[in-house]
Amino acid sequence: MESQRVDTKDPCDFFSTVILALMPLFLASAVLSWKLAKMIGKRSKRRNKNTKKILQKLND
8 A cells, every 4th residue: 555645755745735724824813913913002002191191180
């Protein structure tokens, strides 16, 4: 019985298949990271604004 090993017969084809199979996961990870960075940025701006307001009230 002869085994069919794709990775030993044509390594270039094997790696391109692996990359194509993992590409949707890479793209999803990139999109979710970008969204998380935007959310953290908005939260940081909002906290800085609230901190400035509180400090102004304390100084008055």
